[in-house]
Amino acid sequence: MNEMPMKIGDNIRKIRKERGLSLDQVADRTGVSKAMIGQIERDDSNPTVATLWKIANGLKVSFSSLLEAPAADVAIIDYKDVEPVLEDGGKYVVIPIFPFEPTKKWESYRIVMKPGCDYRNDGHPRGVEEYLTVLKGTFSLKIGEASYSLSEGESIRFEADVAHEYLNPSSEDAECHMVIYYGELS
Incomplete structure (x- = not known):
């Protein structure tokens, strides 16, 4: 057959x-x-x-x-083989690792921020959470009115339905792993 x-x-x-x-x-x-x-x-x-x-x-x-072909039990993704999405003149690089699937309710990215990068998001729908782990360098975040500074190895989780901003205040690239969880969107 x-x-x-x-x-x-x-x-x-x-x-x-x-x-x-x-x-x-x-x-x-x-x-x-x-x-x-x-x-x-x-x-x-x-x-x-x-x-x-x-x-x-x-x-x-x-x-x-x-x-459709059944999903493999194991998926190996090399971010070097993934087409990045560039913003802010190439200063904000988004590398989709595991794209959104409705049954899983999350997606995963590798983010590279060049020195001086300032990326802003007006906020996601209610129920969306972001999980960020710094892999290299430092990140400054503004979530609503609060400010945070994260260094390599540190992680943060926050309700992402408010305006938030990622900044790389250093003179070197900063990299993080990000998971966006869509939860029960209302």
């Missing part, structure tokens, strides 16, 4: 097992026979689009979630 049905079968089996469903229960929910679901899971059958829609609707998942 080709690669696509194998992904479909793996995805259906994974959803079924995560939900603790038997083949009979999936058949009842989807209107697709137990035998057919078993064949799809074993890669013995190439399902039609209509059959996939029945399965997706019955399991209440997106159609594309049945088609």
